[in-house]
Amino acid sequence: MPVPERRGLVARSLLRDDAYRALRNAIVDGTLAPGERLNDAELVSWLGVSRTPIREALARLELSGLVQTRPGRFTMVSPVDSREARGAQSVVAAMHELAVREAVPLLGEPELDAMRAANARFRDAxxxxxxxxxxxxxxxxxxxxxxxCANPxxxxxxxxxxxxxxxxxRLRFSSLAGRASVAQHDxxxxxxxxxxxxxxxxxxxxxxQTLAPLLDAAPGLSHQQ
Incomplete structure (x- = not known):
């Protein structure tokens, strides 16, 4: 079989995905704070990858609402916007509802035990x-x-x-309010x-949907109309 003309697709995909996960996790855990400017050269040095997977990762993060880009001006970590968070909450809640509905007929004891074990770890944490x-x-x-549910x-x-x-x-699980999730999981x-x-x-x-009160009360959230 002739060698395909397009090469390096697997390696490039892995670099892009690794860069995306590293940046996403740093934004979620607060290592990269809301409003922080993201400099390509600094990210290249930090992650040890070239500029291309960095830019591809930043483009994905912008689609997720975690990064804002002004071409030719700056790229920065997005503020935690309450309106965007509410929209994401509605979508995520609906997807988890659908996942559970489709999964229930397929769940056996191994899966139920995995859920119980995860909730025990959650409670202890x-x-x-x-x-x-x-x-x-x-x-x-x-x-x-x-x-x-195996729904891609x-x-x-x-x-x-x-x-x-x-x-x-992260705000919910840092507070007493998060502990209600243990019973909800049960x-x-x-x-x-x-x-x-x-x-x-x-x-x-x-x-x-229990995240809703935090979307109005959490410090650091912007509340755009």
Missing amino acids: LRENRVDDALAADDAFHAVAVDA VIRAVLEQHSPVLRRVE TIIARCAEGDAEGASLAARANW
Whole structure:
């Protein structure tokens, strides 16, 4: 078979994805603060990759609402805007509701045990005020249904819109209010174990809607009209 003329696609994709994840995580965890200017040369030095995957990663982050670009002027970390966060919350809640509804008929004991274990880690992390661990455990809990439903569209939409909410969730999981999620997760698990797709999916949606009060009250959020 002739060698394809286009080369290096896998390596370039990996570099782009690695750069995207590194920058996304730095924005979500506050390493790169809202309003901070992003300089290509500094990012190249920090991440150890060329300018091309950096620019591709920044373009993806702009689509997710985490970065703002003014061509020829600046690129910066977006402020945490309440209107954008509300829009992302609506989309993310709907996608998790759909993921659970589609996943329930496919869940077995291994998946239910994975949800229980993730929620136990989540509970312990909240008790010990380990915010990063709580976020990771929350991700693992919700990922069970997303993986089980095997719907690539749901995964793609969540990949785009979830990062905006992660900055708000860090505030929730740093407070006592976040501990209500443990009981909400237990309700989702119970409905899934009963095979109640409708009840489980509505419980999943309600769980994501608990972010709403923070979108109005959290410090650092801009409230555009």
